[in-house]
Amino acid sequence: xxxxxxxxAFVVCLLCSIASIAQQTAPPKTSLKVGDVAxxxxxxxxxxxxxxxxxxxxxxxxxxxxxxxAFTGG
Amino acid sequence: xxxxxxxxxxxxxxxxxxxxxxxxxxxxxxEFAKQIGVTFPLLSDFKRTVVKDYGIFNEEQGFGNRxxxxxxxxxxxxxxxxxxxxxxxxxxADACNVLTHKxxxx
Numbered sequence: 001x002x003x004x005x006x007x008x009a010f011v012v013c014l015l016c017s018i019a020s021i022a023q024q025t026a027p028p029k030t031s032l033k034v035g036d037v038a039x040x041x042x043x044x045x046x047x048x049x050x051x052x053x054x055x056x057x058x059x060x061x062x063x064x065x066x067x068x069x070a071f072t073g074g
Numbered sequence: 075x076x077x078x079x080x081x082x083x084x085x086x087x088x089x090x091x092x093x094x095x096x097x098x099x100x101x102x103x104x105e106f107a108k109q110i111g112v113t114f115p116l117l118s119d120f121k122r123t124v125v126k127d128y129g130i131f132n133e134e135q136g137f138g139n140r141x142x143x144x145x146x147x148x149x150x151x152x153x154x155x156x157x158x159x160x161x162x163x164x165x166x167a168d169a170c171n172v173l174t175h176k177x178x179x180x
Contacts, residue, residue, distance in 0.1 A: 043124065066142065
């Protein structure tokens with residue numbers, strides 16, 4: 001009886017810690033990691049030009065600052 | 075975006091091109107750029123293909139999460155900031171600095 005109670009208390013603790021770990025590693029996240037090849041893209045810009053990421057290869061580092069929506073803070 | 079504009083000199087002196095990217099249309103981004111005084115190009119991922127490729131598409135909300143990626147001259151990702159970390163441009167600027175010096179030393 002006592003062992004069963006101890007065991008169930010242990011299981012509850014274990015579940016709680018798993019849940020808290022899961023919560024901590026929840027979003028924000030990305031599927032990419034440092035060292036990955038940056039996926040190429042072609043996009044239209046506010047200066048009227050179209051930019052292709054691979055055009056910068058061997059020339060410049062590129063900072064891609066993704067923001068959520070225009071007219072919002074940050 | 076304002077933070078990146080404030081640090082643009084730091085980035086550009088490090089031989090770096092800065093882009094802002096969102097799922098907004100080009101006209102919306104142009105208006106936004108004018109409003110906050112951004113001089114670097116804002117790219118329009120209207121079809122949401124790039125946010126999906128970069129793994130930051132938020133299915134529930136239909137747009138991309140905030141994130142910053144630094145890609146080196148070989149096309150390799152060297153630094154990632156996601157969420158709140160990506161609002162502050164200092165970390166990205168520092169990472170660029172390290173990258174430039176690392177490459178120069180080679």
